[in-house]
Amino acid sequence: xxxxxxxxxxxxxxxxxxxxxxxxxxxxxxxxxxxxxxxxxxxxxxxxxxxxxxxxxxxxxxxxxxxxxxxxxxxxxxxxxxxxxxxxxxxxxxxxxxxxxxxxxxxxxxxxxxxxxxxxxxxxxxxxxxxxxxxxxxxxxxxxxxxxxxxxxxxxxxxxxxxxxxxxxxxxxxxxxxxxxxxxxxxxxxxxxxxxxxxxxxxxxxxxxxxxxxxxxxxxxxxxxxxxxxxxxxxxxxxxxxxxxxxxxxxxxxxxxxxxxxxxxxxxxxxxxxxxxxxxxxxxxxxxxxxxxxxxxxxxxxxxxxxxx
Numbered sequence: 296x297x298x299x300x301x302x303x304x305x306x307x308x309x310x311x312x313x314x315x316x317x318x319x320x321x322x323x324x325x326x327x328x329x330x331x332x333x334x335x336x337x338x339x340x341x342x343x344x345x346x347x348x349x350x351x352x353x354x355x356x357x358x359x360x361x362x363x364x365x366x367x368x369x370x371x372x373x374x375x376x377x378x379x380x381x382x383x384x385x386x387x388x389x390x391x392x393x394x395x396x397x398x399x400x401x402x403x404x405x406x407x408x409x410x411x412x413x414x415x416x417x418x419x420x421x422x423x424x425x426x427x428x429x430x431x432x433x434x435x436x437x438x439x440x441x442x443x444x445x446x447x448x449x450x451x452x453x454x455x456x457x458x459x460x461x462x463x464x465x466x467x468x469x470x471x472x473x474x475x476x477x478x479x480x481x482x483x484x485x486x487x488x489x490x491x492x493x494x495x496x497x498x499x500x501x502x503x504x505x506x507x508x509x510x511x512x513x514x515x516x517x518x519x520x521x522x523x524x525x526x527x528x529x530x531x532x533x534x535x536x537x538x539x540x541x542x543x544x545x546x547x548x549x550x551x552x553x554x555x556x557x558x559x560x561x562x563x564x565x566x567x568x569x570x571x572x573x574x575x576x577x578x579x580x581x582x583x584x585x586x587x588x589x590x591x592x593x594x595x596x597x598x599x600x601x602x603x604x
Contacts, residue, residue: 308433316386318531341564349403350372351378383397521600538568
């Protein structure tokens with residue numbers, strides 16, 4: 296499928312974080328992370344990205360260095376006097392869970408996202424995982440977007456359901472893992488969660504991220520499942536979900552149409568971008584890659600990405 300000559304712009308509002316991560320492959324201290332960071336570095340292969348986020352004096356330089364040469368619009372990345380959001384986690388490959396997870400919101404405690412006039416009109420928006428009050432403030436500034444997608448985490452599902460509800464009511468696409476979806480729907484199967492959430496929030500699509508098993512897109516008509524690209528062993532799964540969203544929305548920014556064919560293609564690119572992310576700690580799997588690298592992996596999935604029939 297030939298993309299349109301000029302892709303639509305993407306807007307991501309999310310976190311910039313300073314991560315301490317432990318996996319069976321080792322430990323990475325003071326790694327650059329956050330939903331806005333991972334999304335931007337993956338989505339840059341598809342379309343221009345505007346970023347809405349904040350970081351403190353301890354880590355802003357690391358973020359800006361990572362964004363050098365990406366063409367990202369950083370006008371709404373705010374320098375805070377508070378320290379950068381810290382995140383600590385241990386990924387357990389045996390159980391496929393993240394444990395000993397803790398965080399310090401840091402700069403986000405004083406964050407009030409403000410979009411420029413042109414950013415308000417960007418057609419495709421991703422609200423990365425962060426406090427629902429920040430996501431809602433971004434939503435309130437948008438002017439007739441074509442598609443708004445979002446992500447959240449169990450912490451906010453459990454502790455801030457009233458703040459999260461108005462955000463979810465305004466999304467077209469929601470990206471969650473299975474445990475998040477079942478927690479949000481208060482059911483114990485993913486099928487029941489999908490049916491309930493899509494009805495409750497009038498979603499055009501629900502993407503369930505399944506880690507090593509890939510991802511499934513639930514939408515009207517036939518559900519679409521694609522397997523993950525094999526990375527054995529994965530070094531660090533942090534940020535893979537944001538890369539899934541970036542590949543998916545980046546593809547739609549190129550195609551500029553949403554139908555059975557383009558969303559299947561988008562899910563394929565989602566799997567490709569996740570595979571690069573998990574190969575290295577922090578953002579090192581995404582920083583050096585080119586669109587040609589992505590296309591080479593996409594070619595290995597071609598038979599799965601083609602529509603059935």
